[in-house]
Amino acid sequence: MLTRTFLAVALSAAVAASTQAAPKKAAGETVESVMKKVQAQQKKTQTLQATFRQEKELALMAKPEVSTGSFLFSKPNNVLWSYDAPKRVQMIIAAGTLTTYYPELNKAEKIDVRRFEDRIFKYMGASGAIDELARYFNFTFIDRASEPFWILDLSPKSRVVARRVKSIRIWIDRQKYLTTKFEYVESDGDVTRYEFKNIKLNEPVAPSRFSVAMPSTVRIEQMKIQ
Numbered sequence: 688m689l690t691r692t693f694l695a696v697a698l699s700a701a702v703a704a705s706t707q708a709a710p711k712k713a714a715g716e717t718v719e720s721v722m723k724k725v726q727a728q729q730k731k732t733q734t735l736q737a738t739f740r741q742e743k744e745l746a747l748m749a750k751p752e753v754s755t756g757s758f759l760f761s762k763p764n765n766v767l768w769s770y771d772a773p774k775r776v777q778m779i780i781a782a783g784t785l786t787t788y789y790p791e792l793n794k795a796e797k798i799d800v801r802r803f804e805d806r807i808f809k810y811m812g813a814s815g816a817i818d819e820l821a822r823y824f825n826f827t828f829i830d831r832a833s834e835p836f837w838i839l840d841l842s843p844k845s846r847v848v849a850r851r852v853k854s855i856r857i858w859i860d861r862q863k864y865l866t867t868k869f870e871y872v873e874s875d876g877d878v879t880r881y882e883f884k885n886i887k888l889n890e891p892v893a894p895s896r897f898s899v900a901m902p903s904t905v906r907i908e909q910m911k912i913q
Contacts, residue, residue, distance in 0.1 A: 718828035728864040734892045735760045737883040744878040765897040781897040798910045
């Protein structure tokens with residue numbers, strides 16, 4: 688479940704970096720002008736560190752499930768998600784492999800994600816347009832002058848896409864031109880939200896941060912993306 692959520696979030700976040708949808712006029716900005724500034728900021732970003740709060744609303748749960756932890760990115764293609772509470776989980780992308788480590792279960796999963804890396808890292812590197820996503824989603828740009836962020840809403844263009852994704856909403860900070868929050872709604876109504884705080888840009892990050900220190904007794908499963 689965490690692996691599926693991570694890949695979905697990484698892909699949806701790419702929207703915030705490279706949108707090339709037609710501009711829609713709003714109060715003082717257009718989606719085109721904002722995205723150009725976002726891209727400029729991303730091109731300057733070599734490393735990014737932040738804390739995060741994840742909230743999941745599931746149909747079978749009486750109240751939202753909340754997780755907290757930290758996020759780390761280093762160009763060109765290293766990512767670390769560390770879940771600290773309520774359960775410890777580490778998800779690392781390095782050398783084309785996504786490793787998900789569950790210390791409390793003494794278990795790890797590995798997935799080869801090399802063929803997905805271009806999509807995943809468009810957000811962090813602003814490496815290009817999101818032509819592929821734009822084929823499947825309509826974009827709505829919201830600019831409320833009283834709010835410290837812009838909002839980008841994505842809605843499926845076809846029933847095929849809507850069977851998996853109901854909507855995606857992305858919040859873009861007006862000052863930093865970074866995605867600080869996003870929401871992913873699945874077709875069954877389940878909702879996943881992420882909010883990033885304490886964002887630090889371009890501070891030194893040791894390569895060793897993207898290695899997984901696991902005991903020799905850990906059971907490792909090789910997985911495939913369906």
